[in-house]
Amino acid sequence: MAIDDGRVRRGPRGPYAKSEKTRMVILDAALNVFAESGYRSGSLRNVAERVGMSEAGLLHHFPSKSALLAAVLERRDEQTQEQFDFDPSHGVEVLRSLVKLAEYNASTPGVVELFCTLSAEATSPEHPAHGWFKERYAFTRGMTLTAFRELAESGDLRSEVTPEEASRGTIALMDGLQIQWLLDRDSVDMAGDLRSYLNALLTRPL
Structure with a gap:
């Protein structure tokens, strides 16, 4: 209750x-x-x-x-939202939550594999998960873009980096790291590599 x-x-x-x-x-x-x-x-x-x-x-x-x-898929998203702070108005916390999410994903390899496979298959409009993945990427782009814009306004994003570039690069890196990690889990640290990338975009470390 x-x-x-x-x-x-x-x-x-x-x-x-x-x-x-x-x-x-x-x-x-x-x-x-x-x-x-x-x-x-x-x-x-x-x-x-x-x-x-x-x-x-x-x-x-x-x-x-x-x-x-x-x-x-909706259930999985609900569980993720409950565990991590993705309020885009809290720019730094969003980035920290992304790193924590990458760390958590490393404990669920089967789920990561499912999502990687489905996201590739769902590029076809006929796939049952096509709409869900399209909406999910739109939401993620919007969330990260808002977070990086907040960081730019506060002076925490490097001046030579635009929020748009940072948003696209972060999403692309997370997706790419998952595939590389599935192929060679001993050589890829998803959370560590993501943290290093984000720190390179910021004026002060996470």
Whole structure:
């Protein structure tokens, strides 16, 4: 339960609460299945088996595999937003959170592989995750651009670097580091390399 304006608000009860809990369990299982087998090879049956239900029961919560994938991606984003500060008005904190995110991603190689594979496949407009990735990159560009503009106004971004260049370069570096890390995890430090790049853009270190 949560407290707001002096009033106690309780979470959902009864069948709805049970259904929502089941939905979250399914999403966590689906993320693991897709991370281990990929979206194309990971089946609804695999997911259903993980949570101890029939495929028909799973389809009661998610009408299709593409709908399940969309919900998994949204769930992953929600978890990331809860863990890290991505308020673009806090420029330095956004950059620090990006470094922390890169560090966290190194602990979930299966998820990183899934996202790298999906982002490449989703460049096709017909892919079920195309819309999600398009919106996600638009959001990320906007967030980092706002953060770097705030840093430029405060004098923390080097004068020879534009916020636009910094935003594009940061996103490109994060994506590229993930691929290199998947291919050779012993030679690539995603968080360390990202921190070094960002420090090179700033007038004072993170």
